Structure formats: structure tokens, C-alpha cells
Amino acid sequence: MPDLPLPKSAFIDPTGANRADVEALFAQTTAVLLDFLTSAAQYSPLPKVTTMLPVTLPENPLAESALLSFVQTLLRSSMNPAHPGYIGHMDSLPTVVSILGDLLAAGMNNNMLSVEMSPMLSQLEPQLLAQIAQLFGLGDRSGGLLVSGGSLANLQALAVARNVKLQVLKQGLSQRSQPPVLFASELAHTSIQKAAMILGLGTEAVIPVATNANAQMSLESLQAEIEQAIAAGQQPFAIVATAGTTVTGNIDPLPQIAAIAQQHQLWLHVDAAYGGALIFSPEHRHRLSGIEQADSVTFNPQKWLYVAKTCVMVLFRQFGLLQSHFKVAAPYMAEDSQWPNLGELSVQGTRHADILKLWLSLQHIGKQGYAKIIQQNYQITTYLVEQLKQQTYLQFASQPEMNIVCFRGIPDWIDEADWDAWNTHLQQHLLREFDLFVSLPSYRGQRWLKVVLLNPYTDESVIDQLCKGIATFARGT
Numbered sequence: 001m002p003d004l005p006l007p008k009s010a011f012i013d014p015t016g017a018n019r020a021d022v023e024a025l026f027a028q029t030t031a032v033l034l035d036f037l038t039s040a041a042q043y044s045p046l047p048k049v050t051t052m053l054p055v056t057l058p059e060n061p062l063a064e065s066a067l068l069s070f071v072q073t074l075l076r077s078s079m080n081p082a083h084p085g086y087i088g089h090m091d092s093l094p095t096v097v098s099i100l101g102d103l104l105a106a107g108m109n110n111n112m113l114s115v116e117m118s119p120m121l122s123q124l125e126p127q128l129l130a131q132i133a134q135l136f137g138l139g140d141r142s143g144g145l146l147v148s149g150g151s152l153a154n155l156q157a158l159a160v161a162r163n164v165k166l167q168v169l170k171q172g173l174s175q176r177s178q179p180p181v182l183f184a185s186e187l188a189h190t191s192i193q194k195a196a197m198i199l200g201l202g203t204e205a206v207i208p209v210a211t212n213a214n215a216q217m218s219l220e221s222l223q224a225e226i227e228q229a230i231a232a233g234q235q236p237f238a239i240v241a242t243a244g245t246t247v248t249g250n251i252d253p254l255p256q257i258a259a260i261a262q263q264h265q266l267w268l269h270v271d272a273a274y275g276g277a278l279i280f281s282p283e284h285r286h287r288l289s290g291i292e293q294a295d296s297v298t299f300n301p302q303k304w305l306y307v308a309k310t311c312v313m314v315l316f317r318q319f320g321l322l323q324s325h326f327k328v329a330a331p332y333m334a335e336d337s338q339w340p341n342l343g344e345l346s347v348q349g350t351r352h353a354d355i356l357k358l359w360l361s362l363q364h365i366g367k368q369g370y371a372k373i374i375q376q377n378y379q380i381t382t383y384l385v386e387q388l389k390q391q392t393y394l395q396f397a398s399q400p401e402m403n404i405v406c407f408r409g410i411p412d413w414i415d416e417a418d419w420d421a422w423n424t425h426l427q428q429h430l431l432r433e434f435d436l437f438v439s440l441p442s443y444r445g446q447r448w449l450k451v452v453l454l455n456p457y458t459d460e461s462v463i464d465q466l467c468k469g470i471a472t473f474a475r476g477t
């Protein structure tokens with residue numbers, strides 16, 4: 001390397017000249033990370049940020065020892081999903097190989113835009129995703145690609161749906177007299193509205209469909225909304241069903257929604273960002289029945305498959321539609337005769353090699369390993385639900401269908417107007433006194449407590465602590 005005033009380990013010398021310096025930095029960083037992760041249970045699941053990292057841009061290199069000390073501060077002030085008491089969101093502790101997968105991906109720094117720029121990984125991605133699409137039952141012509149998050153997956157699916165159903169790939173929407181609309185449950189993720197806005201339809205193009213007491217889309221309302229939209233001169237083109245609602249983890253009635261989509265020739269997208277993992281569970285796979293009729297599916301392995309963020313896929317029943325109804329070729333890219341340049345088929349061009357940590361996790365844990373984790377999650381959820389049901393001052397938001405339990409206190413010794421505050425104080429009490437982080441979503445206009453039982457180290461003793469924390473708080477009010 002030319003004689004530049006840089007730290008010895010600024011880059012890795014491809015002739016191995018600075019291997020010892022780099023190895024030392026790797027070893028120290030790994031030690032700091034493992035020191036933290038192997039004692040994560042001792043720290044808060046959600047610590048307060050008390051000191052901030054320096055944000056000034058230094059003129060000269062900082063000593064590596066100083067950088068490592070900042071990293072330690074960072075780790076101790078960050079969300080701690082490895083803690084067995086971190087049970088508030090759909091954020092899992094990552095598989096070990098997905099941590100290593102991200103390290104490898106960064107080291108390789110391939111570009112998932114094109115086959116030329118990531119020759120092996122760009123073949124691995126379509127092959128692995130085609131297999132996963134088969135597990136969803138999407139058929140022989142199915143396939144998919146990885147994107148950075150569930151919101152982007154929903155956007156990509158609805159972009160293809162719009163282009164296919166409305167034939168607007170080239171001309172856009174300006175020629176249309178009938179406003180296009182789509183239908184999603186009132187509890188669908190907000191990314192559906194974002195997608196409609198970005199696609200030039202406007203957020204109001206997402207017609208909210210009423211839900212039943214179990215947070216599932218009402219079929220009668222869906223039919224009525226479609227008929228009303230047609231009568232009003234709008235053009236329905238898609239239905240979005242959810243398999244694993246964000247707050248309560250419930251599943252829309254997929255077979256019946258698929259039948260309605262077929263009746264009206266609408267695109268069916270299933271947002272299975274959370275629930276998609278159930279394809280790996282022989283015991284619970286049936287809950288996704290009907291998903292095999294979807295035209296597209298969103299699935300986030302970064303949630304229930306424990307792959308480090310980000311790792312999200314969008315799958316299509318007919319993968320070829322991406323070629324005909326989405327692709328914009330990059331003329332600076334070489335074409336491969338066998339494999340597509342996935343960056344030409346997706347919203348993103350340059351893409352991170354998320355496929356590596358997904359592939360490593362699936363190889364390392366295996367289908368049966370995931371099935372066992374999911375089964376254990378269901379057992380611990382049942383244990384929690386049984387305990388909570390014994391308290392008459394607690395109310396469930398819905399019947400849990402996954403490892404998500406959403407409930408709230410409705411203590412009759414407190415004025416109803418103060419129930420939201422009571423639940424907010426209970427959440428703070430659990431974090432402060434018991435190192436338990438449950439989240440506090442707003443749902444149907446009220447504050448609820450949400451528990452997501454993802455962490456395999458969250459055992460019955462944690463649930464016992466949670467119930468004790470709730471009981472002690474209730475007694476004191």
C-alpha cells in the first residue's frame with residue numbers, strides 16, 4: 001500500500017502484510033461482543049442511553065483502544081434482545097451463524113445487484129428462495145428475492161400487482177379514469193399505506209376492511225367494500241391479507257379471502273412477515289392454509305427464524321412476472337444467460353448479501369430445529385395465557401394464534417378513564433423492578449401490553465416473574 005498516514009489495520013492487505021494487526025483487532029472486537037452477549041442476561045433488556053458516542057469528526061485516526069471502549073458503551077446502552085426478559089417486540093436474538101454470515105458478507109463485500117458482481121451468491125439466492133416458495137405451496141413457477149425489510153417487500157409485491165392488474169408498467173397511472181384501490185384489514189401493517197402512497201395511488205387507496213373480535217378480516221365487510229368500490233367507479237386490483245398481525249399475531253381467513261380474490265380477479269398478497277415461519281412447523285403449518293393461493297407473499301426470516309436484521313423476502317407465484325412487469329435493465333451490467341440480475345428485478349439495485357446468513361442459519365439449525373423452537377414457543381405461550389386467564393382484572397385483545405399475547409388491565413377498582421395510565425405504569429414497573437420489557441402498543445384506541453415469546457431462553461421462570469410483577473403492581477394500586 002502507498003505510504004498513507006493510516007492506521008495499520010485500516011484495510012486488509014491482500015498480500016497478508018498486516019495480518020497480525022487485523023487479527024488482533026478482530027480478536028478484541030469479538031471479545032467485546034462476546035463479553036456482552038454471553039452476559040446479556042445481567043443487563044437491562046432495554047437500558048437507558050446515559051452517554052452518547054462522540055459525533056465530532058476527528059481530524060486524525062482514533063486509537064483502536066478508544067474505539068473498542070466506545071463499542072462497549074454502545075453495547076450496554078442498546079436494545080438487548082438476547083435478554084430472556086426482552087419480550088416486547090418481534091425482535092429476536094440472532095442465530096450465531098447469522099452474526100458470522102454478516103461478518104463474512106461484509107468481508108466479501110459482493111454486490112447482490114448482478115450475477116457478475118456476486119457470482120455464487122446471486123445463484124444461491126434464487127435457488128434457496130424458490131425452495132422456500134415451494135414450502136409455501138406457491139408452485140413450480142414461483143420464486144422470490146430478498147429485500148431490506150417487510151415494508152419494501154410489501155411495496156415490491158404491490159408494485160408488481162399494480163403493473164400486472166392495471167397494465168401500467170410503461171404509461172403509469174396518468175391515463176386512468178377509474179381510481180385504483182386495494183383492500184387490507186384495518187389492522188394490516190402501515191407499510192401497505194406507504195406502498196400505496198409511493199405507487200402513486202395515495203394512502204386512501206387502501207380501503208380498510210373491518211375485523212372481528214379476533215383481529216381477523218371480516219369476510220362480509222370485504223365483500224361489501226369491494227362491491228361498494230366498484231359501484232363508486234373505483235377499480236379494485238388487490239387484496240392484502242395478513243398472517244400474523246403486528247399487534248396481536250392473528251391470521252386473516254386465508255382460504256375464504258383467496259376465494260373472494262378469485263371471484264373478483266384481484267391480486268392476492270399475503271403479508272406473512274411474522275407468521276411465515278410457520279411453514280417450518282408440522283404442528284402449526286395448517287394455520288397458514290390458503291397461503292398457497294397467494295400471488296405474492298412477504299416473509300421476514302429476521303423475525304421468527306432468528307436471522308440477524310435485515311433479512312426479508314418477497315415471493316411470487318409466477319416469478320416470471322418480475323421480468324415482464326417490473327424489470328428495468330441496468331445497461332452497465334453484464335447479462336447472465338442462466339440467472340437473473342436480481343438488482344434489476346427489485347426496488348433496490350445494490351443489495352446486501354442477506355442470503356448468506358439465511359442460508360447459514362437454515363443449514364445450521366435445519367427444518368427440524370426450527371420446528372422444535374416454534375413448538376417450544378407455543379408451549380411457553382400456552383403457559384402464559386393460562387396464568388393470565390386466572391386474573392379477572394386482565395383482558396385479552398384477541399385469542400392468541402401465535403407466540404404473541406396482547407392483554408391489558410381493566411381493574412374495576414380504578415376509574416375506566418385511567419386504565420391506559422394504569423397499563424403504562426405497569427409496563428414501567430415491569431421494566432424497572434423485574435427487568436422485563438413488554439411493549440405498549442395502541443390498539444383499537446387503547447393502550448395494551450404486548451408479549452412476544454420468541455427468545456428460546458425465555459422459560460417458565462421468566463413467565464412466573466412476569467405474572468408476579470403484574471400481581472404485585474395490581475395489589476399496590
Ligand SMILES: Cc1ncc(COP(=O)(O)O)c(C=O)c1O
Pocket residue numbers: 090148149150151152154189191242244245246271272273274300312
Ligand atoms: C405484518 C407486518 N408487515 C410488515 C412489517 C414491516 O416490516 P419492516 O419493519 O421490516 O419494514 C411488519 C413489521 O413489524 C409487520 O409486523
